[in-house]
Amino acid sequence: xxxxxxxxxxxxxxxxxxxxxxxxxxxxxxxxxxxxxxxxxxxxxxxxxxxxxxxxxxxxxxxxxxxxxxxxxxxxxxxxxxxxxxxxxxxxxxxxxxxxxxxxxxxxxxxxxxxxxxxxxxxxxxxxxxxxxxxxxxxxxxxxxxxxxxxxxxxxxxxxxxxxxxxxxxxxxxxxxxxxxxxxxxxxxxxxxxxxxxxxxxxxxxxxxxxxxxxxxxxxxxxxxxxxxxxxxxxxxxxxxxxxxxxxxxxxxxxxxxxxxxxxxxxxxxxxxxxxxxxxxxxxxxx
Numbered sequence: 001x002x003x004x005x006x007x008x009x010x011x012x013x014x015x016x017x018x019x020x021x022x023x024x025x026x027x028x029x030x031x032x033x034x035x036x037x038x039x040x041x042x043x044x045x046x047x048x049x050x051x052x053x054x055x056x057x058x059x060x061x062x063x064x065x066x067x068x069x070x071x072x073x074x075x076x077x078x079x080x081x082x083x084x085x086x087x088x089x090x091x092x093x094x095x096x097x098x099x100x101x102x103x104x105x106x107x108x109x110x111x112x113x114x115x116x117x118x119x120x121x122x123x124x125x126x127x128x129x130x131x132x133x134x135x136x137x138x139x140x141x142x143x144x145x146x147x148x149x150x151x152x153x154x155x156x157x158x159x160x161x162x163x164x165x166x167x168x169x170x171x172x173x174x175x176x177x178x179x180x181x182x183x184x185x186x187x188x189x190x191x192x193x194x195x196x197x198x199x200x201x202x203x204x205x206x207x208x209x210x211x212x213x214x215x216x217x218x219x220x221x222x223x224x225x226x227x228x229x230x231x232x233x234x235x236x237x238x239x240x241x242x243x244x245x246x247x248x249x250x251x252x253x254x255x256x257x258x259x260x261x262x263x264x265x266x267x268x269x270x271x272x273x274x275x276x277x278x279x280x281x282x283x284x285x286x287x
Contacts, residue, residue: 009236010235011238011239012232012234013218013219013220013232014217014222015232016231017230018229019032020032020034020229023050026062026065026113027063027065028062029062030052031050031051033048034049035047040229043231046127046128046254047072047129047263047268051125053079053123057119063083064114065112065114066110066112067266068108068109069105069108069266070107070109070269071130071131071267071274072128072130072131072136072268073102073129074101074103074129075101075129076100076101076125076126077100077124077126077164078095078097078100078123079097080121081096081097081116082094082095082096082097083116084115085111085113087109087140088110088111089140091142095124096146098150099144099150100176100185102142102176103144104142104143106131106135106136106138107287108287110282125209129178130259130268136269136274143175143177145176150162150164150174151173151175152172153168157191157194158191158194159196160188160189161186162188163185165178165186166182166186169197169199181254181256181257184204184206185252186250187248188250188251190213190240193242193243193244195239195240196240196241197238198238200235200236201236201255202236204254205231206238206251207232207251208238208249208251209228209249209252210228210229210247210248212246212247213226213243213247213248214242214247215240215242215247215249216240217239218239219239221241223243232253267279
């Protein structure tokens with residue numbers, strides 16, 4: 001009997017893990033910065049990942065008043081609480097639990113993100129995704145979806161997969177699209193000892209962030225605990241298993257852009273000169 005080489009998948013294993021570092025942004029909002037640190041500067045095309053979680057209003061009530069962006073995308077995904085956003089184009093809305101806002105800043109936008117609550121738990125993530133040089137000065141745009149718009153796959157053991165972007169191996173597709181980097185963004189809740197397998201295109205960068213519980217990654221069953229991000233090795237697919245208790249994690253992947261990156265606060269361009277131009281444009285109201 002011969003083996004069809006196309007059926008053979010190279011498993012992705014846990015390559016490196018990090019807990020990130022405490023940070024503060026906006027008007028004193030406390031968070032954990034996981035990507036965008038000295039330990040993990042970026043994972044092309046992912047520039048930054050912040051996790052925020054607090055039921056203490058003083059940790060988040062200041063929110064993120066008006067601030068500019070240019071040259072990349074911000075992805076805000078909520079797990080609990082409500083966040084109101086407004087921008088310089090006249091857009092306004094509220095992101096609540098299991099909702100997502102995938103904003104393309106493009107050539108420039110000024111926006112605010114403020115808690116739509118004075119008490120209770122506020123929990124979620126903000127991910128920055130780079131844009132290639134050809135799109136950095138595109139028109140700003142949004143892909144925004146409430147919880148009911150996020151596709152959800154329920155497995156026989158009760159495990160749930162919320163699909164923001166990408167397609168599961170069972171064929172469930174998320175609403176967010178970006179054709180060039182073909183992102184995967186999945187929020188997976190596994191029952192105790194439950195297993196989740198997902199194909200990821202070889203060459204794409206991928207990570208897992210464990211929200212709750214502990215998971216075992218790959219054929220080597222490497223342990224990854226809660227509040228840790230794990231970078232995956234290259235390969236065709238990943239298998240993630242919940243340890244003795246239930247677990248929840250994000251699985252995120254995309255095709256690297258492989259271009260030079262120049263950062264300056266809220267601007268991400270290809271050269272330092274372009275960043276300086278962005279500051280000048282913002283100063284002179286050219287956004």
